Amino acid sequence: MNPCESCAFRPGSVTHDSEPHNRLKGIICALGGRPFWCHQGKDWRDPKMHEPMTRVEFQSREFQICAGWVEEIRRLDAQGHFDSKRMIKRAVAEAALEELAVFLGSQEGSEDKLEAGQRLEYLVR
Numbered sequence: 001m002n003p004c005e006s007c008a009f010r011p012g013s014v015t016h017d018s019e020p021h022n023r024l025k026g027i028i029c030a031l032g033g034r035p036f037w038c039h040q041g042k043d044w045r046d047p048k049m050h051e052p053m054t055r056v057e058f059q060s061r062e063f064q065i066c067a068g069w070v071e072e073i074r075r076l077d078a079q080g081h082f083d084s085k086r087m088i089k090r091a092v093a094e095a096a097l098e099e100l101a102v103f104l105g106s107q108e109g110s111e112d113k114l115e116a117g118q119r120l121e122y123l124v125r
Contacts, residue, residue, distance in 0.1 A: 004068075007039075007067065008025070008066065022039070027072075031089065031093055032090045032092060035065055036065070038063070038064045103116040
């Protein structure tokens with residue numbers, strides 16, 4: 001399984017180089033061991049794509065795990081990243097993804113954006 005042409009984990013792809021929010025989301029998901037879905041052929045600008053879905057709904061939309069994410073998970077696992085505190089890492093990743101959503105959805109210069117950015121930086125560290 002090879003990463004697609006627009007993979008967030010593939011240097012040189014439009015997603016990797018021009019969509020830092022998607023790249024960051026992929027990294028956070030990998031560090032937390034949380035699945036990251038392939039973007040190829042999906043309209044990720046559609047707000048309905050980001051609504052919570054059951055596993056069955058996800059599968060009915062024919063989503064696939066990102067191949068670049070799989071490679072990153074293997075690399076992190078080989079380094080021992082998942083040997084301990086797996087649940088804590090996942091919880092931190094979930095919190096970071098929530099802060100990223102607030103950051104991206106907040107108006108430039110707002111207090112919400114500033115605070116979300118600070119919390120996101122803390123969580124990613």
